[in-house]
Amino acid sequence: MVTILSKVPLRRLRDGILFSLIIIITLFCSLYGNTSQNQERFDLIRIRLSSPPEGYQMPEVFFPHDRHTEAIENKSCESCHLKKENVFVFKLKRLKDDGFKNDKELYHHECIGCHKDRRDQRLKSGPLTGECRMCHSQNPPYIDASQPFGMDKSLHYRHVLADLIRSVGDEKEKNCSACHHEYDKALNKTVYTKGKEGTCRYCHKQEKTEEVRSFKTVAHEDCLNCHIALNLQNKKAGPTNCAACHELAKQSKITKLKEIPRIKRNQPDVVLLSTWLKDALESGKPSNQFVEPVAFNHLSHEKQVENCRSCHHESMEPCFVCHTRTGIEKGKFVILEQAMHSSDTFKSCVGCHIKSIKSPDCAGCHAQMNLRQIDEIRCKSCHSVAKESIKPLPIKGDDIVKIAAAEIDMRSAPKPVISDEEIPEKVTIDNMVDQYDSVLFPHRQIVQALAKRTQKSMLAQYFHGETTTLCLGCHHRSPSPMAFPKCAACHAKSLKSEQNSKLGLKGAYHSQCMTCHQMMGIKKPASTNCTACHKKKTTTIQLTNRF
Numbered sequence: 001m002v003t004i005l006s007k008v009p010l011r012r013l014r015d016g017i018l019f020s021l022i023i024i025i026t027l028f029c030s031l032y033g034n035t036s037q038n039q040e041r042f043d044l045i046r047i048r049l050s051s052p053p054e055g056y057q058m059p060e061v062f063f064p065h066d067r068h069t070e071a072i073e074n075k076s077c078e079s080c081h082l083k084k085e086n087v088f089v090f091k092l093k094r095l096k097d098d099g100f101k102n103d104k105e106l107y108h109h110e111c112i113g114c115h116k117d118r119r120d121q122r123l124k125s126g127p128l129t130g131e132c133r134m135c136h137s138q139n140p141p142y143i144d145a146s147q148p149f150g151m152d153k154s155l156h157y158r159h160v161l162a163d164l165i166r167s168v169g170d171e172k173e174k175n176c177s178a179c180h181h182e183y184d185k186a187l188n189k190t191v192y193t194k195g196k197e198g199t200c201r202y203c204h205k206q207e208k209t210e211e212v213r214s215f216k217t218v219a220h221e222d223c224l225n226c227h228i229a230l231n232l233q234n235k236k237a238g239p240t241n242c243a244a245c246h247e248l249a250k251q252s253k254i255t256k257l258k259e260i261p262r263i264k265r266n267q268p269d270v271v272l273l274s275t276w277l278k279d280a281l282e283s284g285k286p287s288n289q290f291v292e293p294v295a296f297n298h299l300s301h302e303k304q305v306e307n308c309r310s311c312h313h314e315s316m317e318p319c320f321v322c323h324t325r326t327g328i329e330k331g332k333f334v335i336l337e338q339a340m341h342s343s344d345t346f347k348s349c350v351g352c353h354i355k356s357i358k359s360p361d362c363a364g365c366h367a368q369m370n371l372r373q374i375d376e377i378r379c380k381s382c383h384s385v386a387k388e389s390i391k392p393l394p395i396k397g398d399d400i401v402k403i404a405a406a407e408i409d410m411r412s413a414p415k416p417v418i419s420d421e422e423i424p425e426k427v428t429i430d431n432m433v434d435q436y437d438s439v440l441f442p443h444r445q446i447v448q449a450l451a452k453r454t455q456k457s458m459l460a461q462y463f464h465g466e467t468t469t470l471c472l473g474c475h476h477r478s479p480s481p482m483a484f485p486k487c488a489a490c491h492a493k494s495l496k497s498e499q500n501s502k503l504g505l506k507g508a509y510h511s512q513c514m515t516c517h518q519m520m521g522i523k524k525p526a527s528t529n530c531t532a533c534h535k536k537k538t539t540t541i542q543l544t545n546r547f
Helices: 002-007 010-032 065-071 100-120 153-161 215-232 275-283 298-304 336-341 349-356 360-366 371-382 397-411 443-454 458-463 467-471 505-519
Strands: 039-041 044-047 061-064 082-084 087-089 142-144 182-184 189-191 270-273 294-297 427-429 439-441
Touching: 061 065, 061 142, 087 215, 270 298, 270 397, 275 397, 294 298, 294 397, 298 458, 336 349, 349 458, 360 443, 360 505, 443 458, 443 467
Parallel strands: 039 142
Antiparallel strands: 044 061, 082 087, 182 189, 270 294, 427 439
């Protein structure tokens, strides 16, 4: 044998080995599909068994669910999942966890057994015994690209309208009881209570507890089982595959209803927000503390958010129940002032407003404004109810609602505006005439364009009710509402910033104009297209003939 090999040319032997490797790799890919490190999937389930023994180091398994569903001929959930009370429990071949050792053996028996059966039939299959790292990989071949999914107001109302969703118990008018429930400790079961409907997340948190399933488990077991049951009856139902909900492109194709009635849960239309006023009503005595109350338009804010949880993030109770003046454990010791005014969370009023001004329609002006400038007017914009209007104290609850409603009505009253004739149509900017022709700035057109953009947002309409407010986006240091000095009144012609860090005139113009175009997505003219604004001067050279 050695003699034969020695006669084979080394080059032919090398080529034969390479050819064999290519065949092996090709067969491997045909069995296991694309193993590219960049393969995005929307159906990955992380299989992590609970309570592993000390020292256990095998990585978790990234399981592509839809890929396996598509491979099953009958496409039935029963291939992997058992039923309890006629609904599927989405655990592998078990109704509850049975300890690390037993669950591990179950996974290996079921998964490897299925792979072996398919391989015996010469079908695409997964790894077998001994090929552990094909599943337990430190560098899995997939990227989890799944997007979070929730029920917005449109999708909620589609479920409300669905004739196939049936109520339970005595609730006949609507089908709310089909999904909403709360736990009754006395009865030791879940019951439906009209008027106390809330999001599932209020009880079912991210991680499961001994008493309550996780939100992820609830969402899949309840929603999917409903969809599966309707599909078995050949009736229209929601999706049963992962990508339909968790792929961004498919999320955008979900039908959105244009007209959505208000979700009624005994909520008020208007509220007068004031902790000291609440204390005065409860004690029957005037309070020594006083901060102008906020007339809060609850109805209009409902229209701007996707669901109640946008504000009521832990429960449907009022904010002050969890967030007190000094902080309590229930509110994670976040005091009320922080809960309302913190700028680094979208759950607060101020944080939500700051998020809004980052939109392209607003960012042109606000991206260049110091937040302290907004602070100077922000307090009185919300805390606007005068002390005199709520005397004498304590005051009746009905009167409080009337005061809040009256204040909100005043906000919608017409504000003083500057007529088009008072707005200069064009402004000539000529501080660089030594190099370029003067810039003819379409002043009135830009003011009108900004005013049009504010009509897209109720928040912008409220804070920009007066035309002069829009002017402050550029004329940010105006001494009075109708006095708008030229930029050169504050910014010197020097190319460098002055000692007080104020930009020079050229820098101020370019920073203001170019940043606005960039932040607002204005493409014509582009912020980098210098000649669109600055037409270069043409110089004429006169030649003298000499003889």
